[in-house]
Amino acid sequence: MQSENRLLEDLAKMAGGAFSSFSTLKDEAEARLHEKLEKILIRMDLVKRDEFEAVQAMAAKARTENAELTKQLKELNAKVEVELKGRMTTSKKHPKTAKRRTKLESEPSRKDD
Numbered sequence: 001m002q003s004e005n006r007l008l009e010d011l012a013k014m015a016g017g018a019f020s021s022f023s024t025l026k027d028e029a030e031a032r033l034h035e036k037l038e039k040i041l042i043r044m045d046l047v048k049r050d051e052f053e054a055v056q057a058m059a060a061k062a063r064t065e066n067a068e069l070t071k072q073l074k075e076l077n078a079k080v081e082v083e084l085k086g087r088m089t090t091s092k093k094h095p096k097t098a099k100r101r102t103k104l105e106s107e108p109s110r111k112d113d
Helices: 002-044 049-093 095-106
Strands: none
């Protein structure tokens, strides 16, 4: 009976040792695989998540600013059109004044050097 117990104990020790070896082997394989994947990813020159998110935020801000500037530009164009229409109606009322004004506006300004 003792020989059977001893045999079972020896088998249990061998199995435990084998599992320990397999566990160590598994950990080493995982570490090597991790290193290889890291090297591959570095060679691929991929962007890190934080850098991507920073650029994404900058792009969103630029789009917002672009929309605001487009709106301002449209408003300014509308004001210029209204002003030009106002000048045109003024020139119809006073053609001589309008001619003088357009002549003066078209001449380049001269500065004394």
